[in-house]
Amino acid sequence: MNSLANKNILLGVTGGIAAYKSAEIVRALKKAGSSVRVVMTKSAEEFITPLTLQALSGNKVSSDLLDPETEAGMGHIELAKWADAILIAPTTANTLAKLASGRADDLLSSISLAFEGPLALAPAMNQAMWKDSRTKENIEKLKDNNFNIYGPGSGEQACGDIGLGRMLEPEEIMLNFSLLFEEGHLNNKNILITAGPTQEPIDPVRYITNRSSGKMGYCLAEASLESGANVTLVSGPVNIEAPEGAHLVKVQTAEEMYESVMHHIKNTDIFISSAAVADYKPENFSKDKIKKSDKNSEISIGMTKNKDILKSVSEISNKPYLVGFAAETNDLINNAKLKLKNKKLDLIIANDVSGKDIGFDSEENEVTLINSDSEFFIEKESKKKVASKIIKYISEKLVS
Numbered sequence: 001m002n003s004l005a006n007k008n009i010l011l012g013v014t015g016g017i018a019a020y021k022s023a024e025i026v027r028a029l030k031k032a033g034s035s036v037r038v039v040m041t042k043s044a045e046e047f048i049t050p051l052t053l054q055a056l057s058g059n060k061v062s063s064d065l066l067d068p069e070t071e072a073g074m075g076h077i078e079l080a081k082w083a084d085a086i087l088i089a090p091t092t093a094n095t096l097a098k099l100a101s102g103r104a105d106d107l108l109s110s111i112s113l114a115f116e117g118p119l120a121l122a123p124a125m126n127q128a129m130w131k132d133s134r135t136k137e138n139i140e141k142l143k144d145n146n147f148n149i150y151g152p153g154s155g156e157q158a159c160g161d162i163g164l165g166r167m168l169e170p171e172e173i174m175l176n177f178s179l180l181f182e183e184g185h186l187n188n189k190n191i192l193i194t195a196g197p198t199q200e201p202i203d204p205v206r207y208i209t210n211r212s213s214g215k216m217g218y219c220l221a222e223a224s225l226e227s228g229a230n231v232t233l234v235s236g237p238v239n240i241e242a243p244e245g246a247h248l249v250k251v252q253t254a255e256e257m258y259e260s261v262m263h264h265i266k267n268t269d270i271f272i273s274s275a276a277v278a279d280y281k282p283e284n285f286s287k288d289k290i291k292k293s294d295k296n297s298e299i300s301i302g303m304t305k306n307k308d309i310l311k312s313v314s315e316i317s318n319k320p321y322l323v324g325f326a327a328e329t330n331d332l333i334n335n336a337k338l339k340l341k342n343k344k345l346d347l348i349i350a351n352d353v354s355g356k357d358i359g360f361d362s363e364e365n366e367v368t369l370i371n372s373d374s375e376f377f378i379e380k381e382s383k384k385k386v387a388s389k390i391i392k393y394i395s396e397k398l399v400s
């Protein structure tokens with residue numbers, strides 16, 4: 001069942017140009033089975049009419065704190081008690097500032113202050129307003145107070161500027177928001193995940209490897225377990241603990257990883273290949289340590305191709321839902337699309353590993369999920385949050 005079904009959702013709408021998209025959010029919430037009440041700021045009414053949101057939500061739209069009629073019906077405290085969660089989309093810079101400082105000078109900010117459940121904001125503003133240090137401080141304060149912040153995204157803005165500040169698309173907001181209520185959506189599914197680097201030995205003391213830390217794969221394993229799945233984690237050498245409850249299989253080389261995956265693939269519903277598997281290995285393994293010699297100023301190591309694990313899994317009959325990663329340093333999306341097609345995957349996760357702050361060996365990641373007919377961007381955030389969103393996305397694709 002959809003996690004938003006039978007939930008009471010209060011949608012706050014503030015005075016930004018993206019307010020027209022809140023109509024779509026009301027529709028999506030209704031479609032997900034939520035009861036929706038909309039509270040608008042006075043400025044928001046300049047951008048979209050209460051009548052539209054009333055017609056879509058099926059409930060009276062409120063905006064006035066000091067309206068005796070509203071207070072006599074469902075006043076600000078009743079609305080705060082009624083809601084299971086509050087989503088404010090769009091959230092203006094002004095409303096962000098008010099919420100960060102705990103002001104309560106209109107209906108929406110009063111309800112937000114009186115509310116004790118999960119509160120989510122989708123900021124939308126001009127890029128200079130978003131960059132301003134005061135907005136940044138407000139966002140940090142709100143995060144410290146457990147507000148969930150979705151976005152903003154970057155791109156061309158209504159004012160013609162380009163940069164961060166655009167409200168996330170309703171679909172992206174809905175995916176984030178529904179995670180607040182998520183529980184056990186992959187109950188009893190069998191998920192096989194590969195993670196970490198592989199080590200390809202040259203001699204007993206040397207090997208060729210890469211910078212993968214395994215964090216993304218381990219976070220995916222954790223998110224899968226939290227979703228109720230049975231998880232087998234085939235991992236190359238890493239320095240992190242496997243999540244409790246995962247069946248951990250430790251391997252060193254690409255060949256061992258291949259053998260282990262082929263061994264465990266039977267009865268697997270979802271295979272996620274997040275390991276950075278070496279494409280090539282040294283042709284010859286020297287059983288003795290290779291010595292430095294005065295005669296040779298150079299040595300060369302011949303390399304031979306490893307088996308392609310993902311491709312091999314894609315060729316088995318009864319193959320599971322197949323998810324690959326494309327870790328690229330250039331032309332990310334095109335390279336990822338090519339891999340999706342060549343390896344006959346259901347989903348590819350395009351991962352830019354050219355910088356230091358995302359991708360390999362970092363705490364955060366930013367990815368684009370690509371399937372045969374759509375792309376879905378997950379903005380930069382902790383690998384744990386990115387992993388939860390990937391797992392949620394996969395579970396939705398499996399049931400749709």
Ligand SMILES: Cc1cc2nc3c(=O)[nH]c(=O)nc-3n(C[C@H](O)[C@H](O)[C@H](O)COP(=O)(O)O)c2cc1C
Pocket residue numbers: 013014015016017018041042043044091092093094095124125126129
């Ligand atoms: C055409 C127009 C578009 C605006 N768009 C935004 C916006 O996208 N984000 C924002 O923070 N403020 C925007 N503003 C400014 C807000 O409307 C203004 O700060 C207002 O006081 C916000 O009130 P509220 O937070 O109570 O809704 C815009 C103003 C105008 C006139």
